[in-house]
Amino acid sequence: MAAESPCIQAGALDLEASCEEGADCAAGCAEGCAEELPAGESSSESSSSSSSEDDSDTEESDTRRSDEEQEKKESQPDRNESGGVNCQPHCEHCRNENAQREQVTPRRLAGGQYLLKLDADGTYQCSVTGLIFEVTEAVTISYSLLSWSKYAGLVKPPWVVGGPLFDVHCKAASTLTSIAFPHSLCLGDGDSHPAFKVLHIKDAGAAIEPSMDYSASHVRWLVSSLSPVGPLIRSEEPLLYHGAVVLYKAVDDDPSLLFRVYVATNNESFIKDIAKAVKHSKKKFIKIDKPPVCQKLLQKGKRYRLLCEPEAEVTPEEIEFVDGSLLKLKSYIEVYLEKQEDFTLSLIELESEAVVWKAKLRESDWIHYDQNKNELKRNAGSIKRRKSTNSFSDEETHCGKKQRSNSTTDGIKTMNLLTDQQLMAIAKLFGAEWKEVAIECLQMEMKDIQQIQAKEQEVNIQKFLLLSKWREREQSNGTAQNLYSRLSEKVSYDIVQLLEGFMAQ
Numbered sequence: 311m312a313a314e315s316p317c318i319q320a321g322a323l324d325l326e327a328s329c330e331e332g333a334d335c336a337a338g339c340a341e342g343c344a345e346e347l348p349a350g351e352s353s354s355e356s357s358s359s360s361s362s363e364d365d366s367d368t369e370e371s372d373t374r375r376s377d378e379e380q381e382k383k384e385s386q387p388d389r390n391e392s393g394g395v396n397c398q399p400h401c402e403h404c405r406n407e408n409a410q411r412e413q414v415t416p417r418r419l420a421g422g423q424y425l426l427k428l429d430a431d432g433t434y435q436c437s438v439t440g441l442i443f444e445v446t447e448a449v450t451i452s453y454s455l456l457s458w459s460k461y462a463g464l465v466k467p468p469w470v471v472g473g474p475l476f477d478v479h480c481k482a483a484s485t486l487t488s489i490a491f492p493h494s495l496c497l498g499d500g501d502s503h504p505a506f507k508v509l510h511i512k513d514a515g516a517a518i519e520p521s522m523d524y525s526a527s528h529v530r531w532l533v534s535s536l537s538p539v540g541p542l543i544r545s546e547e548p549l550l551y552h553g554a555v556v557l558y559k560a561v562d563d564d565p566s567l568l569f570r571v572y573v574a575t576n577n578e579s580f581i582k583d584i585a586k587a588v589k590h591s592k593k594k595f596i597k598i599d600k601p602p603v604c605q606k607l608l609q610k611g612k613r614y615r616l617l618c619e620p621e622a623e624v625t626p627e628e629i630e631f632v633d634g635s636l637l638k639l640k641s642y643i644e645v646y647l648e649k650q651e652d653f654t655l656s657l658i659e660l661e662s663e664a665v666v667w668k669a670k671l672r673e674s675d676w677i678h679y680d681q682n683k684n685e686l687k688r689n690a691g692s693i694k695r696r697k698s699t700n701s702f703s704d705e706e707t708h709c710g711k712k713q714r715s716n717s718t719t720d721g722i723k724t725m726n727l728l729t730d731q732q733l734m735a736i737a738k739l740f741g742a743e744w745k746e747v748a749i750e751c752l753q754m755e756m757k758d759i760q761q762i763q764a765k766e767q768e769v770n771i772q773k774f775l776l777l778s779k780w781r782e783r784e785q786s787n788g789t790a791q792n793l794y795s796r797l798s799e800k801v802s803y804d805i806v807q808l809l810e811g812f813m814a815q
Contacts, residue, residue: 411435411442418769419452422742426451439578441476442490442528449485453478456538457586458579462636464509464516468544471635472506472529474579475540483536490528491541494577496550496607497526504545511538518542540579548611551633552576553604555657555667558588558595559676561803567647570595571616572640573631573657576603580635587640594803598676600669606659613660622647628660727788728781730774732812736793737773739805744773751796752780 411433416424427450428434428443435442436453443451456475458465465471473493480486491508506521506529521541522530529541543549554576560568570588574580588595608614608631615628623646634640647653650673657667728736740747748754754776762775781788790812798806 413437417767418742419745421454421746423452423454426453439474439476440492440528441478442530443486444488444490446485446487447482449480449482451478451480451486455578455582456540457583458540458635459583459638461509461511461516461538462638464511465542465636469507469509469518469542470544470549471575471577471633472541472543474577475509475538477538478536480536483533486533486536488522488530488532489539490525490530491539492527492578493524493529493541493543494552494575495543496552498550504543504547504549507542507544508539509542510534513537548609550607550609553608553666554581554602555600555604555669556581556584556602557598557600557655557669557671559598561594561596565650567645567650569598569645571643571645571655573608573614573629573643574640575608575633575635577633577635580633580640583635584640596676596803598671600671600675604657604667606664606666608666614666615658615660616643616645617656617658618645618647619654619656620647620651622653726790726815727786728777728790728793728812730778732790733777733781734770734774736805736808737770737777739802739808740773741802744776747797747800748776748780751800752776754780 412435414426414428414434415437416426419425424436424438426434426436426443428445429448431446433442433444439453439455441453454477456477458471458475461475472495473491476491478489493506495504497504506524507518508521508529508531510517510519512535519531519534522532524530531539552575554574556572556574558570572584574584610632611630613628613630616624618624625644629641629643645655652670652672654668654670656665658664659666745759748759749756758779759776762772766772766775784792790809794806794809794813797809
């Protein structure tokens with residue numbers, strides 16, 4: 311049966327292949343699966359063996375070198391341009407050596423949509439999502455990432471989620487012959503033969519359809535019709551997942567530190583749901599950029615402990631790993647420290663005591679978010695004290711009139727026009743919703759956006775040109791204060807903080 315066959319035809323997917331270097335796919339790779347498991351040996355035995363070997367390396371020089379390597383990893387977060395996780399470090403069994411498919415970068419549209427214009431027949435891989443499209447002629451494809459939790463009722467045991475869920479559309483559907491979806495599992499040395507299928511969600515319901523074939527990183531499906539589709543898997547053997555640890559820090563006036571730590575499968579749908587849950591939390595959070603990819607594979611049913619050095623309040627102390635893709639409520643570990651100081655977090659597998667993930671967090675990882683806010687408060691207090699003095703000389707009054715365009719209100723400079731550099735910094739922080747924000751908050755028109763898109767292909771430049779057009783229309787009121795008042799309720803916390811920083815300058 312096609313769904314059970316591990317063989318991949320030439321020109322399609324290679325069973326020993328996965329994400330090319332530089333491609334960003336949702337099946338993140340882990341060094342832990344570089345160890346081939348002999349037939350009959352369990353993953354826990356392999357992990358214990360690995361842990362024993364690690365424990366034997368107790369020489370001081372080895373420890374120092376290990377710490378230096380960890381520092382290097384932490385200084386370069388592995389993230390793709392959409393905020394997802396890169397496929398590094400490479401897993402031996404998930405390394406892609408198939409150079410037959412071309413890497414292409416899509417345009418970003420409103421509402422989280424991607425648009426890909428392909429000029430000829432061939433096999434192409436999206437550099438943002440990892441999707442692989444096989445087409446017979448030039449075609450335009452649009453697609454977006456969806457949440458599995460919305461369709462949880464359609465996934466019935468023994469099937470489980472195998473990777474992210476996508477909604478794909480194509481005007482000439484017959485030209486799109488196959489789609490390969492990234493999956494989040496490690497298939498080991500190739501001895502594992504799980505059953506891959508795809509859940510195809512239609513207006514009348516849903517169907518579990520056979521996959522054509524699968525590789526170490528993707529599940530290929532022959533297109534029958536276009537609507538939400540995602541990979542499912544069934545296996546008699548324990549499933550080994552490529553994992554990711556995602557960090558968020560609470561932002562408030564409390565001098566203590568509060569973090570949320572999410573342990574997830576490296577599944578972009580799952581990670582997108584986490585970001586959405588954090589955004590709708592009662593507290594404000596910022597994302598902490600640390601290399602998220604787990605260095606050891608995660609296994610369902612195994613227990614893991616998060617350790618903090620120096621000691622902190624960690625709740626819960628232990629968790630049992632499950633793939634939470636179908637759950638609306640995403641579980642997390644809370645870490646609380648009474649004072650702001652550098653600390654190290656380590657995720658440990660209890661059975662083998664192997665380190666699954668580790669990161670050192672420093673004050674510099676989050677302090678710049680608070681500095682703008684604190685600077686704003688200091689400036690406001692300083693100006694209020696000066697305003698209480700009413701004895702101005704005639705010369706000072708005259709000078710004040712000449713500099714009216716640079717006047718301050720409550721410590722915030724409001725009349726300085728935003729510079730091109732500032733507009734570009736803001737543009738880079740806008741997400742896929744930038745068009746809706748422009749129309750709703752800045753009173754721009756759709757024709758303005760379309761004219762800009764017709765002249766410029768690069769999305770960040772499009773956003774910059776739109777903000778520049780708004781500044782031109784506002785004339786003397788094209789200021790950080792004005793933009794802040796229009797956007798603060800609709801945009802991300804990063805943009806709000808950036809604008810507050812501009813106002814404080």
